[in-house]
Amino acid sequence: MVLIVTAFFVYGCEEEGAKDLDLKTMSWEEILEEAEGTQVNFYGWGGDQAVNNWINGFLAHRMMEKYDITLEWVPMNIxxxxxxxxxxxxxxxxxxxxMIWINGENFFTAKTNDLLYGPFTDALPNFNHYIDDEDVEVQYDFGFPTEGYEAPFGKAQFVMIYDEEKTPNPPTSHEALLAYAKEHPGEITFPAPPDFTGSVFIRNIIYDIVGHEQFLEMEADEDLVREAIKPAMEYFKELKPYLWREGKTYPATIAQLENMYADGEVRMVMAYNSNLVSQRISSGVFPETSASVIFHKGTIGNGHFIGVPFNSPNLAGALVTINEILTPEVQASKYEPANWGDLPVLDNDKLSEEEQEIFEAVKLGEGVLPQEVLLDNRLPEVPAPLVPLIDRIWMETILG
Structure with missing residues (x-):
């Protein structure tokens, strides 16, 4: 069967006028031909060197070898x-x-301001073949409908990392974490918002205290949100004097907190990459006795995506690259902790036995929780418009 792409794209405006590329009637084979020999500019967060190395290495080499596409990775804050x-x-x-690596409130901002091209996912053979398009984490990004304007890239889930020698029984609830902080004053902290990982830690504590269900369809009204999270803000007030530097200051970034944990200054660190502990152990940064833990009520997980700008100069090349990312080989390479450790997005039920074996062969490394444990204890993110409200309320209430 020949796949027909029902899309129309305008490159942009040049002095001689708009250059149009009509993909309405193009087959996938014609799109591949259009993309061959071109350059694809991929923009996204570049704060993790392992991620940068994987994109510049494995992914770029694969695109050149298979499609003669030059993948140019441009690290930049979203x-x-x-x-x-x-x-x-x-x-x-x-x-x-x-192409843009995007998700959450940034996708909400981009889509509502008409900065993205789409829908395009139905045009991708591998999206249709490997992705469960009825999965809520495919249909929604932080509670906002994706509607085919972004394709799944990977999955993340919040975990806490500790040293088994120092902490044989790590806290698995907000109550236990408070008790632990009181036992070890000054040796627990977390990054302050707007740091992404610190922000999700705060939301996870909120979930643990007041539950998550009420937030899933909550209106982005500050008074409503403030009242809902009030018990959690009271918790943070109680926790504050037992934190590093008595909570008078917080690490600015997750990278700073990782360094503090590596130096033994604090007892715990956290990550939105469930395989990060293995990476840091293998590179000699974290103690070999480091391990991961999640709250017994679960931890927040989300998907991250790739979008296409409204004025992408190389739509065909972008589509071919995104389609290739949705192959078992690329997703498995990304899943390898030594490469990135990013959870795969493919539907296991749609994989052949041979393709399943590719993922089964991935060695997760030391300190990593099995994927089935994470997925069985996975909580949804709050809707994107609530995130900045929660961050602001926390900063006003706790930082003063």
């Missing part, structure tokens, strides 16, 4: 990327970004 697209939109300028 707010800068969105500002760049907004500026191009206002100036009606030729696009410079072909």
């Amino acid at each position: 707010d800068e990327i969105l500002n760049k697209l907004q500026g191009e939109k206002q100036a009606e300028a030729l696009g410079t970004v072909d």
Whole structure:
């Protein structure tokens, strides 16, 4: 069967006028031909060197070998990327970004401001073959409908990391964490928002105290949110004097907290990459006795995605690259802790026995919780508009 892409794309405006690329009637084979020999500019957060190495190494080499596509990875903070697209939109300028690593409130901002091209996922053979399009984590991104405007890239889940020698019984609830902090004053802390990992830690504590169900369809009303999370804010007030530097200051980034844990300054660190502990152990950064733990009520997980800008100069190349990312071989390579450790997005029921064996062969490494444990204790993210409200309320209440 020949796949027909029902899409129409305008590259952008140049002095001689708009250059149009009509994909309405193009088959996938024609899209592959259009993409061959081109350059794809992939923009996204570059704060993890292992991720940068995987994209510049494995993924870039694969795209060149299979499709003669030059993949140019451009590390940049997502707010800068969105500002760049907004500026191009206002100036009606030729696009410079072909693909974006995006999710959560940033996807909400981009989509509501018409900065993304789509829907496009139905045009991808591997999306149709390997992805469960009825999965809530495919249909929604932080509670906001994806509607085919972004393709799954990977999955993440919040975990806490501790040293088994120092902490044989790690805390698995907010009550136990408070008791642990009181036993070891000054040796527990977390990054303050807007750090992404610190922000999700705060939301996880909120879930543990007041539950998560009420937030899933909650209106983005500050008074409503403030009242809902009030018990959790009282908890953070009680926890504060037992934190590092008595909670008068917090690490600015998760990288700073990782260094503090590695140096033995604090007893626990946290991650939204469930395989990070294995990476840090193998690189000699974390103690070999480090391990992961989650709260017994579960921890927050989400998916991260790839979007295509409204003015992508190389739509065909972007589609081919995203489609290749949704292969078992690429997802398994990304899953390898030594490469990245990012959880795969493919539906296991849609994999052949041979393809399942590719994932079974991945060695998770030391300190990593099995994927089935994580997925069985996975909680949904709050809707994107609530995230900045929760961060602001925490900062106003706790930082003063």
